[in-house]
Amino acid sequence: MANGLPSTLPGGTPTIRELLATGDRSFSFEFFPPKTPEAEEVLWRSIREIEQLRPTFVSITYGAGGTTRDGTIRVTERVAQDTSLTPLGHLTCVAHSRDELRSVIGAYAGSGVRNMLALRGDPPGGPNQPWVAHPEGLNHAVELVELIRSLGDFCVGVAAFPDKHPEATSLEADAQVLAAKAAAGADYAITQMFFGADDYFRLVDRAAALGCDIPVLPGIMPVTNIKQIQRMAELTGMALPTAVTDRLLAVEDDTAAVRAVGIEIATDLCERLLAGGAPGIHFITLNRSTATRQVFLNLRSSSPTTALSSLPAQG
Numbered sequence: 001m002a003n004g005l006p007s008t009l010p011g012g013t014p015t016i017r018e019l020l021a022t023g024d025r026s027f028s029f030e031f032f033p034p035k036t037p038e039a040e041e042v043l044w045r046s047i048r049e050i051e052q053l054r055p056t057f058v059s060i061t062y063g064a065g066g067t068t069r070d071g072t073i074r075v076t077e078r079v080a081q082d083t084s085l086t087p088l089g090h091l092t093c094v095a096h097s098r099d100e101l102r103s104v105i106g107a108y109a110g111s112g113v114r115n116m117l118a119l120r121g122d123p124p125g126g127p128n129q130p131w132v133a134h135p136e137g138l139n140h141a142v143e144l145v146e147l148i149r150s151l152g153d154f155c156v157g158v159a160a161f162p163d164k165h166p167e168a169t170s171l172e173a174d175a176q177v178l179a180a181k182a183a184a185g186a187d188y189a190i191t192q193m194f195f196g197a198d199d200y201f202r203l204v205d206r207a208a209a210l211g212c213d214i215p216v217l218p219g220i221m222p223v224t225n226i227k228q229i230q231r232m233a234e235l236t237g238m239a240l241p242t243a244v245t246d247r248l249l250a251v252e253d254d255t256a257a258v259r260a261v262g263i264e265i266a267t268d269l270c271e272r273l274l275a276g277g278a279p280g281i282h283f284i285t286l287n288r289s290t291a292t293r294q295v296f297l298n299l300r301s302s303s304p305t306t307a308l309s310s311l312p313a314q315g
Contacts, residue, residue, distance in 0.1 A: 013086065016057050016157065016187070017187035019056050020188055020215045025279065026282075027053070027283070028280070029050045029055055029282075029289070030060075030284045031059070031061070031285055031287050032060065033071030039287070042287055047289075049289045053293065055085065058087055058088065059087070059190075060079065060088070073111075076089040076111070077113065080113050081111060081112070087115065089117070091105070091144065092119045092144075093119070093120050094122065094134075095134055096134055100137075101144065106151075109151075115154070115155045116155070116157070117159070118144040118158055118186070119141055120140055131167070145158060146184050148185075156185060157189060157190055158190075159192065160189040161192050162194040162203045163199060171202075175203065175207045178212055182207075182214045187214060188214050188217065189215070189217065190217045190219055192238060193238060194218070194219070195240065200216075200218050216279070217279060217280055218270075219282045220266055220270055221284035222259075222295055223244075223248060223265065223266070224259045270299055274299070283296065
């Protein structure tokens with residue numbers, strides 16, 4: 001029993017909290033709901049490929065402004081019902097009343113999903129725009145954590161930011177927010193993607209100094225497209241070190257080389273994180289599993305350059 005909750009969910013399925021508590025390294029993968037039949041095929045092919053690796057869990061993201069709510073719930077339910085995987089359903093405050101949030105939580109619960117990631121989400125107008133809460137909704141992720149925990153025996157994850165949330169006044173203030181979410185009942189955190197191992201360790205240390213000792217899973221995405229990662233950094237405030245961009249730009253005219261360098265950078269970063277005590281890695285797949293599977297197997301292989309030489313370069 002942890003935090004007054006049972007160690008497993010109905011049917012004997014362990015929560016993510018309990019899976020992390022075993023002390024085994026966690027490896028998880030993140031997907032997003034597809035928008036077309038073709039994208040649906042890519043997603044489920046990737047999920048089936050990831051299923052063979054027996055990850056700790058897989059997560060399904062919630063689109064900006066809640067735009068993919070129905071798709072997120074549908075995919076998360078199907079993962080729960082049709083695969084052997086443990087699904088994590090995302091949930092954001094954006095554009096949702098408390099009643100709508102309760103409805104989504106109920107939909108997850110109805111399909112047997114008890115693991116949720118509680119996020120405030122980006123402002124309705126998009127990143128870098130002022131935050132505007134729903135008039136009958138919530139302002140902060142900590143309130144969403146409290147709401148979820150008040151409604152049943154759920155395991156709740158939250159976001160963390162090694163490079164600082166764009167709206168945070170300081171790194172210390174950002175750590176205080178993480179500590180507040182843990183105090184409200186969060187069981188673990190998953191970080192926004194980043195490239196600096198020391199930034200991750202400093203975040204964990206700042207949180208620990210505030211009494212926050214929940215597991216913090218690093219969010220990692222192998223770069224396979226330079227323009228895409230530059231755009232993501234611009235939108236999220238993520239630091240993009242020159243040590244990373246220089247290596248990528250040196251081969252920018254060769255798509256295969258960019259992908260190979262991106263995988264190498266991600267593998268090196270993951271090795272540093274795990275050696276330094278990170279409880280695992282959360283891979284951001286963009287619904288194409290090959291690059292993240294390559295990194296995953298690199299971490300398990302004594303010959304990382306040949307671990308997945310037979311796989312097609314899908315992404």
